Amino acid sequence: MNNPKLTQARARSYSEAIALIFYEVRASRNPLDQELRRFFRNNKKYGSRDRRFIAESLYSLYRWFGWVQSIVPKTAPPQPSEDKKFCTAITAVLCLDNLHREPVAEYIAQLAGVNTEKVPREDLDKKRQWMTRNFGLKSITNKDLVPDWFVDELPKDFDLEALIIDLQKRPPMWIRLQGPPEKNKTLSELKERDFDIYPHSIMKKAIKIVNPRVNLYELKSFRDGQFEVQDLASQSLGFACEAQSGQRWWDVCAGAGGKTLLLADHMNSKGGITSTDIREWKLDDLKKRAKRARFSNITTKNLKKTRSASKKRPFDGVLVDAPCSCTGTWRRNPDARWSSTADDCEELAQIQADILEKSAPGVKAGGVLVYATCSFSVRENEEIVEQFLKGHPDFSLEDFPHPLTLKSTGGILRISPSPEDCDAMFAARFRRKI
């Protein structure tokens, strides 16, 4: 039952929280998810329903920031819940994401004095026209939804318009089933809990979940290590590596271990993986995840202390999941659209070339090297591959089937958000001559 007084109090409290987090992200340049975690850790009064509304509003605000930036006050208003401009911006983005029917959202719309009737549900051009009509934003274009520098980073024949349409959709969640399929209880647990689940037609362990209603991390199958949350594009990398049972692999930029666990699963936990990173705390997370999955064949090393993982014996396979501008994850992290710059791509390209150079000696004669990023940038992808091949005549690109279509890749895999509803990914697979 809707209690107007309670709705008003919640609307005010949510607006204050949204403003606090938004202006903190702007000042600190920290990622939104990090600031959200910090805010909720320090403000325990917000329950799961409150947290969902606040988080979704902020994600919407960044997703549509290119259109509403002239409405959002430049500095934090003293009373955001009374600030007409701030409430107008929140209302606009909730309408654009079709989240405006909640009583709290309707109350914020009243404060803003915005008519939320007849909001187009799907079509981006219609949404733009609706914005123009209702907010007097005469000159907005679809291209305003991404920063100008990004366009210059893309390959020449890239369909930017199609990408922008994808970027404006809320992303689904993908999980990867882990361990022997016959013992895996994840799907039955998800069905029991009424999740909308869509297994991928080719990658059988990849499951799409639309609108998860409960926290996936609380499920028993998660606690038992039977699945990991991992985007479809990331999961595809397992097929670019084709790690086999009994092989030895080096995951150079292992971070918290998303790809290490993927490799371990492809290897049926047989063989060995050395996982390295320059950030020790990430490797600590990796160890916890490996333990949950019961993978006992993983060794971690801090590259700041050891420099290389391959002094004694080169590996059958080396994966460089390089640090990158992460433009391919902008659907999931829309705030990053407005904090990354072209200089980041330039700086990262140098780091990527350096990591790849130092990793190549770790590949044994006849072994495999995979270079990957979740970026669209030519400087971070194609140019790195070209430069590497020029300097290393003992490596050449090796064909493998596209994991999502089974067509030939010629050794270079590019995954876009469409048609599979996932992040973007770039990967190149090299073979070292014998």
Ligand SMILES: C[S@@+](CC[C@H](N)C(=O)[O-])C[C@H]1O[C@@H](n2cnc3c(N)ncnc32)[C@H](O)[C@@H]1O
């Ligand atoms: C794209 S993330 C890796 C994500 C990870 N593979 C996963 O699947 O969860 C890139 C990682 O590279 C690490 N990194 C940055 N510079 C590095 C370097 N010079 N050598 C090795 N790792 C580095 C970062 O700490 C970060 O964890």
